[in-house]
Amino acid sequence: MIVSGDDALAHRLAAELREVYGEQVTLVVPPARDSRRPPEPLAGRGPGRASALLGRVSAVMNRNAAATANATTPADPHIDDGPADLVRVVEASELDDVALAEAGVEQAAALALVHDDDEINIRAALTARRLNPHLRLVIRLYNRKLGQHLEELLDQASAVATPGLNAADLDAATTVLSDADTAAPALAATAVAGTSKVVQADGLLLRAVERNPPARGEVADPGLCTLALLSSTTTNPAGAEGSDRSGEEAPRLLPDDRTVAAATGRGTIVLEALSYTGTTPPPGRLAGRGVPLAELFSRRLLWAIAGLASAVLGLAVASWLTTGDHPLHAAYVTLLDLFAINDPAVGEELDRQILQLLAGLAGMLLLPVLFAAVLQVLGTLRSASGLRRPPRGLSGHVVLLGLGKVGTRVLARLRELDIPVVCVEEDPEARGIPLARRLRVPTVIGDVTQEGVLEAAKIHRAHAMLALTSADTTNLEAALYGRSVKPDLRVALRLYDDDFATAVYRTLRAAHPRALTRSRSVSHLAAPAFAGAMMGRQILGAIPVERTVLLFAAIDVAGQPLLEGRKVADAFSSGAWRLLALDSATPADRRSDLSAAPVDDGEGKGNGTRRPPRLIWDLDPGYVLRPEDRVVLAATRRGLAELLGRRPVPHVGADGRTV
Numbered sequence: 247m248i249v250s251g252d253d254a255l256a257h258r259l260a261a262e263l264r265e266v267y268g269e270q271v272t273l274v275v276p277p278a279r280d281s282r283r284p285p286e287p288l289a290g291r292g293p294g295r296a297s298a299l300l301g302r303v304s305a306v307m308n309r310n311a312a313a314t315a316n317a318t319t320p321a322d323p324h325i326d327d328g329p330a331d332l333v334r335v336v337e338a339s340e341l342d343d344v345a346l347a348e349a350g351v352e353q354a355a356a357l358a359l360v361h362d363d364d365e366i367n368i369r370a371a372l373t374a375r376r377l378n379p380h381l382r383l384v385i386r387l388y389n390r391k392l393g394q395h396l397e398e399l400l401d402q403a404s405a406v407a408t409p410g411l412n413a414a415d416l417d418a419a420t421t422v423l424s425d426a427d428t429a430a431p432a433l434a435a436t437a438v439a440g441t442s443k444v445v446q447a448d449g450l451l452l453r454a455v456e457r458n459p460p461a462r463g464e465v466a467d468p469g470l471c472t473l474a475l476l477s478s479t480t481t482n483p484a485g486a487e488g489s490d491r492s493g494e495e496a497p498r499l500l501p502d503d504r505t506v507a508a509a510t511g512r513g514t515i516v517l518e519a520l521s522y523t524g525t526t527p528p529p530g531r532l533a534g535r536g537v538p539l540a541e542l543f544s545r546r547l548l549w550a551i552a553g554l555a556s557a558v559l560g561l562a563v564a565s566w567l568t569t570g571d572h573p574l575h576a577a578y579v580t581l582l583d584l585f586a587i588n589d590p591a592v593g594e595e596l597d598r599q600i601l602q603l604l605a606g607l608a609g610m611l612l613l614p615v616l617f618a619a620v621l622q623v624l625g626t627l628r629s630a631s632g633l634r635r636p637p638r639g640l641s642g643h644v645v646l647l648g649l650g651k652v653g654t655r656v657l658a659r660l661r662e663l664d665i666p667v668v669c670v671e672e673d674p675e676a677r678g679i680p681l682a683r684r685l686r687v688p689t690v691i692g693d694v695t696q697e698g699v700l701e702a703a704k705i706h707r708a709h710a711m712l713a714l715t716s717a718d719t720t721n722l723e724a725a726l727y728g729r730s731v732k733p734d735l736r737v738a739l740r741l742y743d744d745d746f747a748t749a750v751y752r753t754l755r756a757a758h759p760r761a762l763t764r765s766r767s768v769s770h771l772a773a774p775a776f777a778g779a780m781m782g783r784q785i786l787g788a789i790p791v792e793r794t795v796l797l798f799a800a801i802d803v804a805g806q807p808l809l810e811g812r813k814v815a816d817a818f819s820s821g822a823w824r825l826l827a828l829d830s831a832t833p834a835d836r837r838s839d840l841s842a843a844p845v846d847d848g849e850g851k852g853n854g855t856r857r858p859p860r861l862i863w864d865l866d867p868g869y870v871l872r873p874e875d876r877v878v879l880a881a882t883r884r885g886l887a888e889l890l891g892r893r894p895v896p897h898v899g900a901d902g903r904t905v
Contacts, residue, residue, distance in 0.1 A: 247780055248349050250274040250341060250370060251360035254742060254769035255386070255425055255776070259358055262777040264333055267887045272349045277337045341370035346377060356382040356780040360425075364388060368396065371420075375400050379407035383420045384779045388651055393422030421779040425772035430655035431787065432771050433712060434663070436738040436764050445787030445798045447827070447840050447861065447878060452798070454515045454789050469516035470863055471824060472506050473880060474499045474791045476513035497791050499882050502820040515791060517826070517880075519863060547622060550615050557608050558584060561601055568597040584609040633679070636668050636688040641707035643668050647694050647724055648715035649678025652740065652768055656714060661685050668703045670694050694724045700731070710736035718742055722750060729758060738764040771795075774883060781890050786840055786878065797881050800829070800840045801889065804873035808889055815867035822885030827861040828869075829876040836876065 247269045249260045256273065263269045338345030341359075351357060357374050359367040367385050374381055383400060387393040400420040431445065435453070445452045454473055475498040498505065506514065558580060566576035582588035583605030591602045643666035646657055653669075654677050660667050669682050669689040682689045692699040694715070705711065711728045713721035721739045728735050737754070741747035747765035754763040771788060774795045778785035786798040803809045809817050818824050829836060840861075861878060871877065881889065 248272045248274060248351060248354045248357045249360065250349075250358065251362075251386075252276055253360070253362060254767070255772060256358075256360050258769045258773035259360060259776050259780075260333060262773050262883070263780065267777065267781060267883075267890075272334045272336055272354075274336045274338055274341070274345065274349050277339055341366065341373065343373060343377065346370070346374055351381065352378050354378065354381060356384065358384040358386075358776055358780055360384075360386040360776065362386075364392070371396070371400060375403050379404045382780065384776055385420070385422045386425060386776070387422050388424050388426060390424070390427075393424070396420070397422050423772075423776055423779060424651075424655075425768055425776075426651040426655040428775045428787070429652060429766070429768040429771040430659050432790065433652070433656045433714065433738065433740070433766060433768075434659035434665075436710075436712070436766065445789060447786050447798065447800075453518045454791075454796075455518055457514050457516055459511050459513055469518045470826065471517050471880075472501060472503075472514050473517050473789070473796060473824075474515040475501055475506065475509050476515060477792060497794060498821070499791060499794060499796060500819075500821055500824045500880060500885075502818070505820065544622060547615070547619055551619070554608060554612055554615060558605075561605050561608065565598075565601050568595075568601070580605055584612065633683055633689040633691070634686055636690065636702065636704050640666065640668070640688070640704050642666065642709045643704065643707075645670065645700070645703045645705055645708045645711040645728075647671075647711065647713045647721070648740075649676045649682065649689075650714070650716060651677060653712075653714045654678035654681055656712060657681060657685070657687065661687065668708070670699060670703050695720060700724065700727060705735070706731050708732070708735065710738070712738050712740075714740045718746060725754070725763075729754070729761065733758055734761045736762045738766060741765050741767060742769075777883075778886060781886070789880075795883060797883060797886055798826075798878065799881065799886060800876060800878050803871045803875040803877060806889060807891075809871050809877065810873055812871055813867065814865045814869050814871065817871060819885065821882065823879050823881035823889060825865060825877050825879050827863045827878040828865055829860060829878070830862050831860040833874055833876075840878065 247263045249256050249263070249271060250273075251259075252275045256275070260271045260273045264271045336345070336349045338348070351374050359370050359374075361367050361370075364387050367387060371383055371385050374383065385393070385396065387396070397420045404419045452470075455469070456476065477497050498509075501509070561584075562573075562577040562580040565571065565580050566573050569576065571579070579588065580601070583602045586606055586609055588602070591599045644660060646653060646660070646667055646669045649657065649669055649671040653671075657667060657669065657678055658681065667687050669678070669687055671679065671682075671689060671691060672693045673679075674691050679689070681687075688703075690699060690702045692702070694700060694713075705728050708728075711725065713724050715721055715724075718741050721741065725737045725739050728737060739747070739750065741750060747767060751763055751765045754761075771790065774788045774797055775785045778797055778799060786800060789796045789798065801809070808819075814825055829840070
């Protein structure tokens with residue numbers, strides 16, 4: 247396995263492949279930016295940067311080893327603890343033919359291109375596909391549309407170079423992922439429900455709900471299934487969340503029913519399915535503009551118009567009663583007097599003259615009101631494409647700090663769930679500003695560390711705050727200030743360093759025990775999905791369980807001896823994997839990406855009609871899995887490695903014996 251990149255995601259991904267799947271890994275990194283020292287060998291066996299990177303990968307592996315350890319999954323004796331024998335570092339200033347050949351791309355099974363520059367990843371992918379048509383490519387791209395076209399292009403190139411390649415292999419030949427897309431559902435769910443346990447599958451949102459231990463005599467609702475027993479207990483409600491070295495009892499992933507029934511005083515994580523509703527605009531908006539009709543006129547202007555309309559109606563009634571004219575004619579004459587286009591009532595009765603003067607006075611008052619209404623409508627329509635300010639009286643919203651790559655994806659997720667959001671961004675040209683403008687999301691432009699910026703975002707009335715800027719200190723400072731304004735504020739921070747995140751979490755939990763605090767790392771949430779894609783299976787998402795991770799994958803039963811020909815009840819392996827759903831679509835009609843919502847059948851007609859979901863969640867325990875079936879399952883990282891047949895990973899069965 248080859249991983250090319252030089253950030254936290256690359257290091258975590260290399261450690262994930264090495265420690266979880268036991269693969270031989272080559273890490274390709276650019277050389278250090280130091281022209282004063284002599285160049286090191288490409289293989290990176292000399293001192294300096296290569297040794298430092300090996301140390302960083304080793305540190306990440308040690309953290310991952312502690313995170314993946316749980317009561318039902320002992321360590322794999324087939325995987326050595328030392329990283330130096332299976333992790334090789336190659337330095338290359340450019341990913342050209344020579345660098346990729348030195349990394350061994352012609353003999354590699356998979357290549358992950360996780361540079362932060364999309365152009366570098368695309369160039370390297372095209373070169374690697376030419377050097378090895380059979381190579382499985384996993385590419386990190388932020389642009390979804392470009393990623394879809396790139397997948398088709400590279401798969402077509404692979405099919406042309408190898409005519410005998412079947413369709414199943416082509417589905418896994420190229421996978422384009424985004425770390426922001428992978429982590430966005432978890433981060434959005436953290437702000438909404440205090441949990442990051444959300445995965446999308448076939449148009450449904452799968453939510454993993456944390457539940458407290460049931461009281462005596464109560465029966466807990468199992469939902470679709472029980473995913474984990476938490477380390478939290480009745481005496482320690484917070485458990486080990488935020489720490490992977492706390493010494494507390496580790497969570498038990500994918501327990502069997504007997505283990506769940508025997509566990510007392512421990513919280514659980516239960517899987518639930520929620521309907522996906524999309525982003526349909528609410529009624530009462532101008533077509534194509536997204537402006538609420540109530541925003542066209544202010545309340546004062548509406549009261550002024552209503553007062554003038556009442557005065558004109560009163561004058562029309564008075565004219566009808568005093569002159570004896572037909573009501574419609576009396577109203578018509580009153581309007582003529584109002585607009586000063588009627589003949590003067592010279593020589594007519596006194597009542598008629600007084601009514602005409604009053605109508606003329608009302609007409610004079612009407613002119614500034616009409617002028618103000620026109621100006622207000624023009625101003626509202628002009629600002630429809632601009633950034634909104636947080637409205638007065640807003641409460642219960644989510645304050646989102648940072649509209650970069652991750653913040654933009656999280657904003658889209660929150661609006662899909664119809665959650666009110668107020669964004670804070672320092673750069674008016676940030677990536678997410680156009681999305682906030684298009685979705686009419688209130689946005690405050692300013693530095694969150696400056697006084698008054700968070701107050702402008704109504705932080706004192708907010709439900710939660712998501713600090714997703716690229717600076718750890720900025721996120722921490724904003725979280726501390728938000729807590730000082732509202733002690734019970736729900737806070738989720740994006741922190742780069744795991745040790746720093748653990749220390750921050752523990753301190754905030756101790757200082758505010760009744761407030762919810764979560765520290766998240768995008769690379770920590772995204773690395774399992776990238777690693778699973780390199781192993782050649784469609785990963786729907788990852789759900790963190792405290793500091794461990796559960797993967798959700800769609801796997802074809804064909805060629806899987808642990809699934810094919812077995813009953814659903816027998817295909818369950820405690821602590822390793824659990825079947826959740828069966829894809830009822832025929833193989834010809836299946837979509838390769840179940841994590842996306844069902845597309846319309848209009849073939850570009852734009853009718854917006856979605857296909858109904860085709861996943862069967864209520865599985866018959868006696869159903870025998872056939873080779874043509876495809877299943878959705880939850881698995882630990884070691885359990886998925888065992889299913890893939892890469893390494894035999896022992897685990898504890900339902901009878902307590904090690905299998």
